Amino acid sequence: MSERVRRGIVLVLSAPSGAGKSTLVRKLLREFPGIGYSVSYTTRAPRGAERDGVDYHFVDRDRFLAMREAGEFAEWAEVHGNFYGTAKAPVLALLDQGRDVLFDIDVQGAAQLRTAFPEGVLVFILPPSLAELERRLRGRGTDAPEVVTKRLENARAEIAAAERFDFLILNDDLERACDELRAVYLAARLRPGLRPGLVADLLAEWGEHG
Structure with a gap:
């Protein structure tokens, strides 16, 4: 049987x-x-120990806008005055090599990726409840009260969009949520479209030996 990627x-x-x-x-x-x-591009400055090319590709506004105008981004957004985006070419190169690519991204970016990569698998992680989500956010102790309030407002809108995703995982038990995410990932890898020629090659081999 021939080698397949x-x-x-x-x-x-x-x-x-x-x-x-x-x-x-x-x-x-x-x-x-x-x-x-996927390492995103951003126009914001590095924070703390963030490294260029590892955490983000840090570029200036002119470079980002030039890339956007050239159609180089699979998705992009402006958040709090800074631009963020995902270059399409490196992702396509990885996919062609048989590498899977993970995106950790907001709902707006996910919608754009659905258009750029229609075969993509979209998974939404749900909190156990809004009350638990508020408890977690306030328990961090890293955000001002008004920031937490804004995050909770955004959460309602994001959760309302969850049914547009392919899979929903309720993160009320971490180990079970991990098992479910693993199951989604492994099942997605088995879709026929990802193994071009597999069935045809098997049938051809059968014919040779039939």
Whole structure:
């Protein structure tokens, strides 16, 4: 049977702040280190120990706008006066190599990625309840009360969009949520469109030996 390269998948994760998405992403990447992680471009300055090319590609506003006008972004958004975007070419290169690519992105970005990569798998992480989400956000102690209030307002709008995603995972138990995310990822890798020629090659081989 001829050697085949499985085409990679685009796995998109979205959630309201405080739903535990970052923890689930870290656990999935630790279990499957071969997954590529999409590094976004941004016009904001690095924070703390952030590294260029690892956490973000840090570029100035003119460079970002030039890339946007050239159609280089699969998705982009302006958030709090700064631009964020995902370059399409590196993602396509990884997919062609059979590498899966994970996006940790907001609802707006996920909608754009649905257009850019129609075969992508969109997963929304839900908190157990809005009351629990508020408890988590206030328990962090890192945001001012008005910031928490704004995050909760955004969460309602984000959760309202959740039914447009392919899969919903309720993060009320971390280990179960991890199991469910793993199941979604492994099942998505088995879709026929990702193994072009597999069935035809098997039938051809059958004919040769029939």
